[in-house]
Amino acid sequence: MSIPNETLRKVLFELQNKLIEDNRKLTLVRSQIQTKERDKRLAELTKHELSTLKPDTRTYKSVGKAFIKADLPELMKDLDVRVTKAKSDLITLDKSKKHLERNVNESQTYLREITNSRG
Numbered sequence: 001m002s003i004p005n006e007t008l009r010k011v012l013f014e015l016q017n018k019l020i021e022d023n024r025k026l027t028l029v030r031s032q033i034q035t036k037e038r039d040k041r042l043a044e045l046t047k048h049e050l051s052t053l054k055p056d057t058r059t060y061k062s063v064g065k066a067f068i069k070a071d072l073p074e075l076m077k078d079l080d081v082r083v084t085k086a087k088s089d090l091i092t093l094d095k096s097k098k099h100l101e102r103n104v105n106e107s108q109t110y111l112r113e114i115t116n117s118r119g
Contacts, residue, residue: 012114019107026100033093040086047079 050059053072061070061078 008114012111015107015111015114019104019111022100022103022107026097026104029093029097029100033090033097036086036089036093040083040090043079043082043086047076047083050075050079 050072053059055072057072059070059072059075060067061075
């Protein structure tokens with residue numbers, strides 16, 4: 001039993017579109033992972049540097065283009081929150097990345113199977 005050429009073209013077209021879209025999403029997720037890792041590392045390094053200061057040291061928090069005076073414990077707490085949020089975002093992004101990689105591999109396998117069965 002053979003698949004009609006028109007149906008085969010439709011399936012190939014849909015698979016190729018899905019593969020292209022999943023590759024685009026995968027590239028975006030990888031970029032987001034890099035950004036989150038950088039943000040997390042920056043917060044960790046900043047926290048490490050702030051931990052060497054005396055508790056009564058004047059510290060300032062960046063708010064847009066301005067700096068506002070903030071207590072050291074408040075800054076440390078904010079950095080803890082940023083690190084925790086980045087870690088949770090990285091876990092979510094990693095799951096998404098694995099899912100997209102699996103989809104890309106499946107689409108590539110299906111495309112190979114279809115083209116090999118026709119050739």
